[in-house]
Amino acid sequence: MSMDVHADAPSGVRDVAPSVGELVGPTAVREAFASADGKSGARMERVVIEGERYVLKYLHVRDDWTMRATGDIACRPVTLWRMGWLDLLPDCIDHTVVGAAWDDRPEGRGGAILMRDVGDQLLAEGDHQIPLPQHLRFLDHMAQLHIAFWGRPDTIDLLPLSQRLVIFGPRLPERERACGGTDDVPTRSVPEGWARFGERAPRSVDLVRALHDDPTPLADALATTPQTLVHGDWKAGNLGRGTDGRTILIDWAVPGVAPLCVDLAWYVCLNRARLPHSKEDAFAVYREALERHGVDTGPWWERQLSLCLLAMLVLFGWEKALGDDDDAAAELAWWEARALEGARWL
Numbered sequence: 034m035s036m037d038v039h040a041d042a043p044s045g046v047r048d049v050a051p052s053v054g055e056l057v058g059p060t061a062v063r064e065a066f067a068s069a070d071g072k073s074g075a076r077m078e079r080v081v082i083e084g085e086r087y088v089l090k091y092l093h094v095r096d097d098w099t100m101r102a103t104g105d106i107a108c109r110p111v112t113l114w115r116m117g118w119l120d121l122l123p124d125c126i127d128h129t130v131v132g133a134a135w136d137d138r139p140e141g142r143g144g145a146i147l148m149r150d151v152g153d154q155l156l157a158e159g160d161h162q163i164p165l166p167q168h169l170r171f172l173d174h175m176a177q178l179h180i181a182f183w184g185r186p187d188t189i190d191l192l193p194l195s196q197r198l199v200i201f202g203p204r205l206p207e208r209e210r211a212c213g214g215t216d217d218v219p220t221r222s223v224p225e226g227w228a229r230f231g232e233r234a235p236r237s238v239d240l241v242r243a244l245h246d247d248p249t250p251l252a253d254a255l256a257t258t259p260q261t262l263v264h265g266d267w268k269a270g271n272l273g274r275g276t277d278g279r280t281i282l283i284d285w286a287v288p289g290v291a292p293l294c295v296d297l298a299w300y301v302c303l304n305r306a307r308l309p310h311s312k313e314d315a316f317a318v319y320r321e322a323l324e325r326h327g328v329d330t331g332p333w334w335e336r337q338l339s340l341c342l343l344a345m346l347v348l349f350g351w352e353k354a355l356g357d358d359d360d361a362a363a364e365l366a367w368w369e370a371r372a373l374e375g376a377r378w379l
């Protein structure tokens with residue numbers, strides 16, 4: 034299979050409603066709620082429209098620290114909808130989005146995404162192991178998504194790779210405090226984790242700090258490997274199985290054109306406690322799915338995967354350093370070893 038061309042261009046842009054009121058209509062019943070898995074600070078509403086249940090997510094930098102951390106002043110999920118990129122997802126992926134609206138405020142551009150309410154089809158909360166058949170299906174569908182957008186350039190200003198690499202860098206807490214942010218992750222967990230990282234990962238601390246200061250060497254090395262559209266947050270809270278067997282993949286907050294293994298490495302990094310087999314097994318399953326669907330991984334696989342595992346330590350070294358038991362120490366040691374292996378490709 035030749036992988037030199039990207040997916041067909043969308044046939045046209047989709048409409049974005051000028052306001053949330055016009056998006057949901059005058060008879061909609063709306064109720065605010067907080068997602069148990071949500072940590073970004075974004076406002077959410079449950080909405081009933083003509084007897085059908087939906088979820089409305091508001092997108093504004095004033096509320097959402099992840100938007101501030103990634104420089105999202107244009108509402109990237111709205112952009113994906115408006116420019117038709119969600120329409121190009123393979124049939125195995127259900128993004129659940131049915132509409133979008135602008136929700137501007139005096140302090141800047143804002144938006145909202147209306148999604149079907151699929152809460153009962155998402156993975157159960159907690160650390161319950163993902164059933165092996167479902168895990169295998171996730172990895173196969175991830176591969177199909179990546180193949181569908183293979184080689185597509187970013188023409189709609191999604192999250193740049195170099196910026197993706199430093200989302201959780203040590204400067205994040207300073208920026209959040211400067212703008213009055215109080216969310217636990219950026220103002221408490223991230224600085225505490227990076228402080229511990231310096232003590233608990235001494236072999237890689239200089240490497241990680243150097244890439245926080247200048248991610249260009251890593252971004253440039255990754256850019257020499259195959260690129261595609263990545264969702265950017267394949268964590269359990271964003272995943273489910275639809276009644277039709279498709280993979281539900283919600284919360285397209287950090288999409289971008291990046292190496293395929295960014296999604297794969299993120300998946301095993303954030304879902305570590307829920308994996309039904311080893312990280313290495315997950316890598317092998319995903320690679321086999323690519324090969325089965327016609328992709329020759331031989332020329333680039335080892336280099337891209339190694340670099341993406343290094344990228345995960347640059348992103349989540351703070352999180353891996355927070356645990357205090359033997360299991361957490363072994364997990365951090367695994368990522369540190371993989372990062373040092375990846376550094377040889379810089």
